[in-house]
Amino acid sequence: MPDDGRQDTSQRVSGSLPPQDLDAEQATLGSMLLDNSAASQAVNTLTAEDFYRQAHQQVFAAMYRVAERGEPVDLVTVAAELRRMDQLEEVGGGEYLLALMQLVPTTAHIGLYADIVAQKSLLRKLISAGADIQAMAYDNPDDVGALLDRAEAKIFQLAERRVSSDFEHIGPLVTETFDKLDEAYRRSGSMSGIPTGLKGLDKLTQGMQNGDLVIVAGRPSMGKTSLAINNLGLHAAISAKVPVGIFSLEMSKMMLTESMLCSLAKVNSWRLRQGMGHEQDWQRIGQALSVLPDAPIYIDDTPGLPIMELRSKARRLKARSDIGLIIVDYLQLIGGETRGTYENRHQEVSGVARALKGVARELDIPIVVLSQLSRRVEQRENKRPILSDLAESGSIEAEADVVTFLFRPAYYKQREAREKAAQQGETPPPEAAEDMDTPDQAEIIIAKHRNGPVGTVDVIFDKKYRVFADIDPYA
Known part of the structure; x- marks a missing residue:
């Protein structure tokens, strides 16, 4: 077959590095080590698998376990947790944790750092879901409808995380509520x-x-x-x-x-x-x-x-x-x-x-x-x-x-009349004979x-x- 210049998708992406941003991952982890409130925000936004680098997954998982116990997330507690799991040396030792803290320009941007990590994770999951869907299609299933359902389910699982909401301070909600009430008042009963x-x-x-x-x-x-x-x-x-x-x-x-x-x-x-x-x-x-x-x-x-x-x-x-x-x-x-x-x-x-x-x-x-x-x-x-x-x-x-x-009370009255006529041996009028004009x-x-x-x-x-x-x- 002559080459028409087109290339299969799997051929185009093979050998490509999956979407990731190691700088954002380091900034996120460093902010968490420096600021306990930043750690709380990131723990409620991300999961360990959102990080591309395995060492970063292990560090975040350790932070999560520390936070779950109600302990402060800092250099000492996280290093101790990694040591307890025999993972401290795997991630680069205490020196790497200290380096993460020094790489952070400001903890005030933790939301932005974490969002970048989440977006790159979502792209990798989309690639993975696409590969799964491609593999299922290559299996040439008899029930194509069922395959479509499974394919949509994989995408929807990712979409549901994207549209999920978090806590919101009541201040803006009060303002929005007042605006709606004011609009209702101005509509004068509409x-x-x-x-x-x-x-x-x-x-x-x-x-x-x-x-x-x-x-x-x-x-x-x-x-x-x-x-x-x-x-x-x-x-x-x-x-x-x-x-x-x-x-x-x-x-x-x-x-x-x-x-x-x-x-x-x-x-x-x-x-x-x-x-x-x-x-x-x-x-x-x-x-x-x-x-x-x-x-x-x-x-x-x-x-x-x-x-x-x-x-x-x-x-x-x-x-x-x-x-x-x-x-x-x-x-x-x-x-x-x-x-x-x-x-x-x-x-x-x-x-x-x-x-x-x-x-x-x-x-x-x-x-x-x-x-x-x-x-x-x-x-x-x-x-x-x-x-x-x-x-x-x-x-x-x-x-x-x-x-x-x-x-509709009349419906039951008409039905009772038919049933009564039948019990008395009379020929009940058919349902279609009810008065359509009334x-x-x-x-x-x-x-x-x-x-x-x-x-x-x-x-x-x-x-x-x-x-x-x-x-x-x-x-």
Whole structure:
């Protein structure tokens, strides 16, 4: 094969010295020996493996052990610890420790020195992860998807360390908090979060807040998807101009788009699918088509999506389209981090809820997650849901900032009427025969609100258009 001038990556980097900065390593260790507060800062920032030179790894590990015992980190204690581990001569003896102290221009820059060491360590770890990924790819595995998951996991492990935060003094936090409160005062009652489009709900929650995990739960047929997609999602994207990402693990992209289109157009989708659309319906569809295609809405309908892949896609979508809201339909369909990691489904759902809360905080956007309720609701006379009804995991309640339940009393009355007719030997009317033209009164129950009041919002559920509305227009 003729040489085209290109060179394999492994050939280009072979023989190259891995990224490192020995001067920064020496300055870090010397600062730690000179200043105990510098030692405390570095111990909380670095690990021994962040150092490239083995002798520096041993010196730092000795410093760490000394600090862990509550002893001061200085020339005497560190030399004694290295001597105890039979490593003092390996690192160069007491003379090298003294030389480290003399090399430091000032201990005031310990943060900068340690950051350089950490960045070089991260680059070496990226090279190592890349080599591992390359080796796995050369093995030519049958399951390429599993390989991608493992590759992303290696990179995410490095990314999680990079984005982790440390203690911050309260002074700047107080200033930032005051600025937010002052801004809220100047807004004179306007929304602090992304509006939902439902006045009563917005009054209780002040909209969907950045960093919040919002759970929308209910039994089947309560309208969870309709509320999340046709109300919260459409209103955010079209009225508030907030880009929205939707992970639909149950419905396909086409079904979801049809639902949004018909809801926005105020057209009965069932009638359209039967070929029974009226001329007025098509006029409304045309009007909706002038709006919906340009809405900043992005849909992923991958079934059984693992939380690790969901997190990866959310990060990429945030970077690419600056999404301000994520909707997930629904929680119990998301796979855990790794198969076999959890002892039971309860632990897996808990882990997924915890991870979703982490994504909300990392991306600083609200995440609305739909959740099923346990069947216990159906076994009691009062069907109105409570927090203990959350399916499979009480930790959903613990992780969530807002827990919202949907309840439609008319649904249960209609079901009881069918069951009663069947018991009396009568032919019960089919469910499809319920009056689609008569809206149901529904309740949006805020059962938990970490930063605000709880309560119930009375709304109307329009079954024809699969959308919730304020009760006032129907009064």
